[in-house]
Amino acid sequence: MEIIVLASGSKGNATYIKSKETTLLIDAGISFRQINLRLEERKHNLEGLNAVFLTHEHSDHTRGLNQTIKRTGVPVYTGKKTYKSIRDILPLAHDHIPLEADRPFMFADLIITPIKTSHDAVESYGFIIQEGDKRLVYITDTGYLEETAFPKIKNAEIYIIEANYDVGLLFDSNRPYYLKKRIDSVKGHLSNDDAAYYLTRLVGDKTRTIILAHPSQECNTAACAMTTLDTVFKAYEKSLDPYDIVVASQHTPTKLIHL
Ligand SMILES: [Zn+2]
């Protein structure tokens, strides 16, 4: 599998995933033009795209969806409620395949398992994407991770996990208090500390790559996210040495990552 996080953050999210037999996008929250430009920067393109998997309806995940579906004709895989809430922004002719939590299904040579996340959306999902015996776990836009999901998401080869905000920067920011509480709530986003703590529980001997995702532009920095990860791992007497750590960004696609 080849993976590029094309954009990540509150102004737009899109991730490109290509296996031997299929190509998909998780979210299309930047313009179709930007998706193509950023893929081109990494010497890839949307040729052979088979689907867009949509985590939830927020505009930072759907901004480029209409054009992407219109121009490529691929179906949208998302929750029933999410689909209902975005039907108006989709082109007239398109297919929708509903997702159900914890129901794995074959998608070409991949096994995809939607997992429930906790977010202030009508419905929201993360994904386990398995190729052979290797797994990519993709989780953003969630206030917390369900303990019961741990066995399924432990010891994956790659984690794309939300590290949205630094708690100090968030509460020092000029944002209105209700918004700070919303972000920090169980239906908001994962902080750097949350992501780091969960990763101490999840990584294992198979884990190679950690991508910290969906960073807030005002309340986080790549350095801050890395420092927190380092501090929390040290506190749990774990080493980050075995892992390639990438902080995804709003404006620049990540390098091409191989599973
Ligand atoms: Zn988002």
Ligand SMILES: [Zn+2]
């Ligand atoms: Zn969201």
